[in-house]
Amino acid sequence: MANSKVAIIASNGGLFDAYKVFNIASAAAASDAEVGIFFTFEGLNLIHKEAHKNLPLPEGREHFAEGFKQANVPSIEELVQVAQEMDVKLIGCQMTMDVMNLDKDQFIDGIEVGGAATFIEFAKDANITLTF
Amino acid sequence: MNITANEVLDAKGLACPMPIIRTKKAITNLEPGKVLEVKATDKGSTADIKAWAEGTGHQYLGTIVEDGVLKHYIRRASDHEIKAEKKFEHVIDLEELQQKIEANENVTVLDVREPAEYAFGHIADAINIPLGELDDRIDEIKSDKELFIICRTGSRSDLAAQKLTEKGMENVKNVVPGMSQWNGPVEKNN
Missing domain, CATH: 3.30.110.40 (TusA-like domain)
Structure with missing residues (x-):
């Protein structure tokens, strides 16, 4: 996987969405791929300082909380940290941040902020592109 | 195991x-x-x-x-293994080695891979001395028989063959390419 590139769009803000995004991203990074995630619309929750620590389960699926615990699944906080340690590029969408009246300080440290073109520039030669 | x-x-x-x-x-x-x-x-x-x-x-x-x-x-x-040029000129291919073993010729196979690689599949009766320990354990090898040195792809065994020849051993051959292509029977550690 060295010399390959994975570009991910995260556009949903629930706990399930967060696991899909960060599991795939960190597994790809551990396989030596270059990984970038573009967080847009509700996806911004996944890197919001407070929100990412307490993401909601889908309605009617709250009972899965127990399953996550039993399977010893790492927390999203932990996965974000792991992803950052492995140099996964985290890009927050500027336009969504403007719409939601949020600024960079309200997000975890180490993110980049950019628009659609920033992501496109990163993704143009990606081997794998995923949307969650 | x-x-x-x-x-x-x-x-x-x-x-x-x-x-x-x-x-x-x-x-x-x-x-x-x-x-x-x-x-x-x-x-x-x-x-x-x-x-x-x-x-x-x-x-x-x-x-x-x-x-x-x-x-x-x-x-x-290791990058070294992938890029290493094979220098030892006395080589034998896998088929020829297999024929010698099947004909019960008096051969010794020295497997210079790591013990864990050896454990998951090796030629019966092969001696296992990883390349890194060869200097210290050279006395375990009997030099009166033909000695066939094998690893996974022929690189480590190439280095081992050079080393043993420098130490005065004769009848040393590098088996190419190595266990990665070996189709004969293998034994596993119990």
């Missing part, structure tokens, strides 16, 4: 993708050519470790199950 690894990583109780992430970290700190044992309870880890090794170029040796714990063995690839 008793297998020697250079490092042991305990990833028991961890769920996907943590066993892979810990493995990645552990192998980065390992010297090339050395073997990592990963203990895991994540049932998906066997398929994941195999795929991960294939993608990253490390060598997946195998997995054993002991008391409900999966033990995966991975050998860190």
Whole structure:
């Protein structure tokens, strides 16, 4: 996987969405791929300082909380940290941040902020592109 | 099966993708050519470790199950092996070696891979001395027979063949390419 590139769009803000995004991203990074995630619309929750620590389960699926615990699944906080340690590029969408009246300080440290073109520039030669 | 690894990583109780992430970290700190044992309870880890090794170029040796714990063995690839030119000119191919073994000729096979690689499949009666220990254990090799040195791809055995010839051994041959292409019978450690 060295010399390959994975570009991910995260556009949903629930706990399930967060696991899909960060599991795939960190597994790809551990396989030596270059990984970038573009967080847009509700996806911004996944890197919001407070929100990412307490993401909601889908309605009617709250009972899965127990399953996550039993399977010893790492927390999203932990996965974000792991992803950052492995140099996964985290890009927050500027336009969504403007719409939601949020600024960079309200997000975890180490993110980049950019628009659609920033992501496109990163993704143009990606081997794998995923949307969650 | 008793297998020697250079490092042991305990990833028991961890769920996907943590066993892979810990493995990645552990192998980065390992010297090339050395073997990592990963203990895991994540049932998906066997398929994941195999795929991960294939993608990253490390060598997946195998997995054993002991008391409900999966033990995966991975050998860190070394650039040297991939790029090394083979210099030792006396070589024998696998078919010829197999014929000699089947004809019960008086041959000694020296396997210079790591003990964990050897454990997951080797030629019957092959002596195992990893390349790194050859200098210290040279006395274990009887030099009166034809000596066939084998590894996985023929690189480590090439270096071993040069070394033993320098030390005065005769009748040394490098088996090419090596166990990675061997189709004959193999034994595994119990």
